[in-house]
Amino acid sequence: MFAFDGGYDPGQVSHTILLEFRRTIERHPAVQHASGEPPGQFIRVVATLDPAILGSEAYEGTLTIRWFAGETADANPEFAFHYSDSSGFDCGWHHEPNPHVDGWAHYQERPTADDEYVYEPISFNSLQPVPLLWEILDRLEIRLSDH
Amino acid sequence: MTDAPGAERWKEHQSAFDRVRAVAVTVSEPKSADWIAEQAHVAGNTARDHLQRLVEMNVLRTVSGGTATQYEPDPLYTRMQALRDLLDNRDRDDLLGLRGDLQEQIEEWQSEYDADSPSELREQAAHSDTAEKTREMRRTANDWDIIAYRLQLVEDAIEHYSDYAGSAPAPA
Numbered sequence: 001m002f003a004f005d006g007g008y009d010p011g012q013v014s015h016t017i018l019l020e021f022r023r024t025i026e027r028h029p030a031v032q033h034a035s036g037e038p039p040g041q042f043i044r045v046v047a048t049l050d051p052a053i054l055g056s057e058a059y060e061g062t063l064t065i066r067w068f069a070g071e072t073a074d075a076n077p078e079f080a081f082h083y084s085d086s087s088g089f090d091c092g093w094h095h096e097p098n099p100h101v102d103g104w105a106h107y108q109e110r111p112t113a114d115d116e117y118v119y120e121p122i123s124f125n126s127l128q129p130v131p132l133l134w135e136i137l138d139r140l141e142i143r144l145s146d147h
Numbered sequence: 148m149t150d151a152p153g154a155e156r157w158k159e160h161q162s163a164f165d166r167v168r169a170v171a172v173t174v175s176e177p178k179s180a181d182w183i184a185e186q187a188h189v190a191g192n193t194a195r196d197h198l199q200r201l202v203e204m205n206v207l208r209t210v211s212g213g214t215a216t217q218y219e220p221d222p223l224y225t226r227m228q229a230l231r232d233l234l235d236n237r238d239r240d241d242l243l244g245l246r247g248d249l250q251e252q253i254e255e256w257q258s259e260y261d262a263d264s265p266s267e268l269r270e271q272a273a274h275s276d277t278a279e280k281t282r283e284m285r286r287t288a289n290d291w292d293i294i295a296y297r298l299q300l301v302e303d304a305i306e307h308y309s310d311y312a313g314s315a316p317a318p319a
Contacts, residue, residue, distance in 0.1 A: 009296060010292045011294070011295050011297075012225065013175050014289070014293050014296075015229060015297065016172065016220065016228070017173045018293075019228060019229065020172060023169075024161065036232070040248055040249070040297075041248075041249070041293075041294055041297065042293070042297060043290045043294065066286070068292070069175050071266065071269065073175045073176045074176065078285070078289060096285070096286075097278070097281060097282060097285060098278065098282060099277075099278030099279060125151050126151070126186060128186050129173045130166075131153070131154075134154065136153070137153055139153075
């Protein structure tokens with residue numbers, strides 16, 4: 001039943017990663033607060049950001065992280081890091097089956113919620129959760145500072 | 148590897164020990180010290196020292212077999228951390244309420260998709276009509292796996308509430 005014997009439980013691994021995200025993301029200077037949401041379920045991490053530190057003029061921003069470690073221990077993770085802010089802009093780095101690009105990894109953005117998303121295929125330097133989190137925060141900063 | 152995107156910021160704000168810990172507790176399979184060192188942007192010997200400490204602290208355990216020592220999260224530590232998160236700011240009544248909510252959510256998915264488990268739902272997702280629908284079903288299956296694990300934790304926390312919470316009065 002449990003993964004105590006060393007068996008792989010995707011729910012356990014994914015949840016452990018979400019707990020670690022909540023802890024580590026608060027180290028980033030742009031992050032004011034992070035929590036597991038919805039509070040009882042904890043299926044994603046939501047971080048409140050100060051967009052000014054990332055070079056944006058919006059006064060409030062949010063980064064929402066979903067992560068699933070994969071059905072088997074050697075499967076690729078499925079994840080989404082999605083940013084939105086008070087200007088209406090939103091963008092995300094996703095790794096999951098999708099109808100928009102070949103392969104799983106893509107970036108999507110739209111200027112406001114009324115616009116269509118523009119998608120582009122991308123690749124990540126690492127698919128390990130914590131190094132990738134810092135990579136995404138770096139990409140977000142680059143994107144916002146020339147937005 | 149120091150050129151990896153985000154690595155500079157990460158190194159600036161998290162110590163080598165914390166980076167090694169963060170990488171090592173989030174792996175799906177046992178990994179060698181060299182592999183962890185590369186991911187955490189530390190030297191191999193530094194990683195080995197920190198990993199040794201983490202093993203002594205029961206955060207990690209070593210796995211025998213193969214040529215190099217491999218490390219994986221200690222399942223007891225992993226469970227304790229997750230229980231600690233659940234028990235923070237929740238008393239026994241809150242846990243009972245949460246158990247009901249999680250059970251209800253799972254039952255909802257079971258009847259909505261006519262599936263008994265997340266893997267059955269993924270099976271269905273592979274044969275759905277549109278890519279959009281496939282993605283939605285897979286996301287639900289992933290959430291379901293996490294919630295099923297959460298439910299196990301909540302049941303554990305309820306069953307052993309007095310042991311885990313100690314004699315201190317329950318927090319408001």
